[in-house]
Each structure stands twice: as C-alpha cells, then as structure tokens.
Amino acid sequence: MIFQIILGILCVTICESKGEPRSSDRVCHKNECTQLVKQIEAQRGPSGPCVNFHDYICGKWNGSQEIPKPLKDKAVKDLADLLDECSTLAEESPNATTKLINAYMSCTLRE
Numbered sequence: 001m002i003f004q005i006i007l008g009i010l011c012v013t014i015c016e017s018k019g020e021p022r023s024s025d026r027v028c029h030k031n032e033c034t035q036l037v038k039q040i041e042a043q044r045g046p047s048g049p050c051v052n053f054h055d056y057i058c059g060k061w062n063g064s065q066e067i068p069k070p071l072k073d074k075a076v077k078d079l080a081d082l083l084d085e086c087s088t089l090a091e092e093s094p095n096a097t098t099k100l101i102n103a104y105m106s107c108t109l110r111e
Contacts, residue, residue: 080104 045052045059067075083104 045055
C-alpha cells in the first residue's frame with residue numbers, strides 16, 4: 001500500500017513538472033540583453049541589496065550626468081501627454097500626483 005502511494009505521488013510530481021518551462025528557458029541571451037546587464041551592473045553600487053538598498057541601486061549614479069537629449073525630449077513629451085489627459089483640475093489632496101497635475105494644469109490652462 002505504501003509503495004502505491006509513493007508511486008502515485010511520484011507520477012503526479014513528474015507529470016506536473018514536466019510541462020513547466022525552466023527558468024533558463026526564459027533568460028534573454030541576445031547581445032542587447034547582455035549589454036544592458038553590463039550597463040546596469042556598471043552603475044550599481046558595491047553594497048548588496050539587503051545591506052544598503054539605496055547604494056545598491058543608485059551607488060555610482062551621478063546626479064549631474066546629462067540624460068541624452070532624445071531620451072530627455074521623449075520623457076518630457078510623454079509626461080506632458082499624460083498630464084494633458086487630465087482634463088480637469090484634480091481635487092485637493094496631499095497626494096503628490098494630484099499636486100503635480102494641479103501645478104501642470106495651472107500653467108497650461110488658457111482662458
């Protein structure tokens with residue numbers, strides 16, 4: 001009886017795990033992906049994420065580094081497009097998003 005139970009559990013386990021993709025199947029190995037990983041690693045700080053998360057994420061980022069003009073222009077346009085979709089002033093709230101929308105709308109509303 002115990003043998004049959006173990007055999008049944010083994011069969012279910014094999015059948016369930018056989019169709020699942022392995023994590024290595026989902027990893028990007030293209031040149032663009034490896035270049036992006038290298039860029040991210042070059043900017044990351046020396047601390048581990050559990051030791052000093054801010055340093056791990058922002059460690060070598062220099063706030064004075066200039067963002068490339070095409071990327072900056074696109075970011076500004078995307079933000080303006082998002083804010084333009086807010087057709088009315090948002091209600092008073094301590095929410096930072098609401099404050100941003102209100103400030104933008106006060107500068108762009110024309111009567």
